[in-house]
Amino acid sequence: MPSRDFDGALIAAAVEVPYRRKHDEAGTAGLLAQAFSAVLARSGFTAKDVDGLGVSSFTLAPDHAIDMTWRLGLSTRWNMDDCNGGASGINMLQHAIRAIQHGDANVIVLLSGDTFAPADFKRLVEHYNVVTRDYLRPLQNGGPNSLFAMLTARHARRHGLTRADYGRLCVAQREWAMRNPGAVYRTSLTLDDYLRAPMVADPLCRFDCVPVVSGANAIVVARADRVGGRPAVQVQALQSRFNHDHQDGDGLSTAMACFADTLWRDAGAAPTQMDLACVYDDYPAMSLIQLADLGFAPDGDLRALIARVASQALPVNTSGGQLSAGQAGAAGGMHGLVEAITQLQGAAGERQLPDAALAVVSGYGMVGYRYAMCANAVVLARTNGAPS
Missing domain, CATH: 3.40.47.10 (Thiolase/Chalcone synthase)
Known part of the structure; x- marks a missing residue:
């Protein structure tokens, strides 16, 4: 029988802002905001429902998850920055589910993305x-x-x-x-x-x-009883x-x-x-x-x-x-x-x-x-x- 360790939380939606080969003029925060809007539209939730936000990005700096919270007009009970690169998506998902199970949030949006100018990428790989x-x-x-x-x-x-x-x-x-x-x-x-x-x-x-x-992704994780029949x-x-x-x-x-x-x-x-x-x-x-x-x-x-x-x-x-x-x-x-x-x-x-x-x-x-x-x-x- 499957483990029941992850009961109580469901993934309601996931989106990807179409990737582009060149640096995106919207900037990293702009791409993350696009992903946020798109995933909410797909999930059926609104920004007012969101009380948790997780962010993974190399080029959002010097901003962090709390800065995105402010930019998106949110007031949250749970925030998370993740710097684990290729393991960040699953890592944030694990933490988001635990937060929902323990009542720390009801609807969490997880965001990840970057846009690189040539100098940005050189700086990343060298440091x-x-x-x-x-x-x-x-x-x-x-x-x-x-x-x-x-x-x-x-x-x-x-x-x-x-x-x-x-x-x-x-x-x-x-x-x-x-x-x-x-x-x-x-x-x-x-x-x-x-x-x-x-x-x-x-x-x-x-x-x-x-x-x-350049591009961004987003996932909505929500309390199971909030997802409804979607x-x-x-x-x-x-x-x-x-x-x-x-x-x-x-x-x-x-x-x-x-x-x-x-x-x-x-x-x-x-x-x-x-x-x-x-x-x-x-x-x-x-x-x-x-x-x-x-x-x-x-x-x-x-x-x-x-x-x-x-x-x-x-x-x-x-x-x-x-x-x-x-x-x-x-x-x-x-x-x-x-x-x-x-x-x-x-x-x-x-x-x-x-x-x-x-x-x-x-x-x-x-x-x-x-x-x-x-x-x-x-x-x-x-x-x-x-x-x-």
Whole structure:
């Protein structure tokens, strides 16, 4: 039986402000405000109903969640800033549900997003944390691509994979993106296109690295009795681990491997029962690592896993993922959540999966000295009158 730990709160709506390749003149606060208005319109709630706000952003600074609260004209009982990058969406979701369960708020809006001018992005990658500033920046490493190039090379050697194997993941996600009007990159991508692409950091080519875009995402989490008969999504299970190996491992496994059994036990489900998976795809190798850690390759055969993803027998990152939809800074930590919720609510348009009822979403982020330090995952279920 699924865990009842998350009863009492439902996800009422999720939206994504269409991502754009260039710096958005609305600024980060403007994009977050657009997402706020859009998600309320979809949820049926009004700003007067909102008594909780969570925000994740790299470029909202020097403003914080409280500044957005003021800008949006809200008066809240619960506020949260989250700085956990790719793990921020699931992290905020966990805290929001607990706040609702304990009576700290009734209707919470979670926002994430960024817009980058060239100088903004350079500043972010060079001053991401103290380790980056003091040890990696002097090497002129150019950000995380060099670190994950080494990790991808290790992963390829470990599992006997080629560039074409990773390319099949990129091609599969682009096929999904072509059905997503909100994706930034929607032109056809063939395996030959991938293999001919210029190298960024060997063995990573242009299509292995998430494109930096501007955009924002939003989710409404509300007390179950406030949602009414609108389609909604329920959390079946959620697990998180932070700094699980003190950066002493090789990066070829995440903390998801530590908690996967507990996640599935709490959900009362198994990987084979998932209608879709949305994993944090900063690089193709990391998609494979997370899928394997979550139990989608129980025999360790990654080529068989790649074949299932490439054929869409296992729908993965049906929005196109960050590799084709783009990575809008901290919004990347909510992108997969929004896609899974959209699918479970039957609102994904041309890319809609038939009878989608269960989804797993993972978060992974905040690079330390070698790889990311934060990992989490959530199992979501269609409920409360969502279409079947």
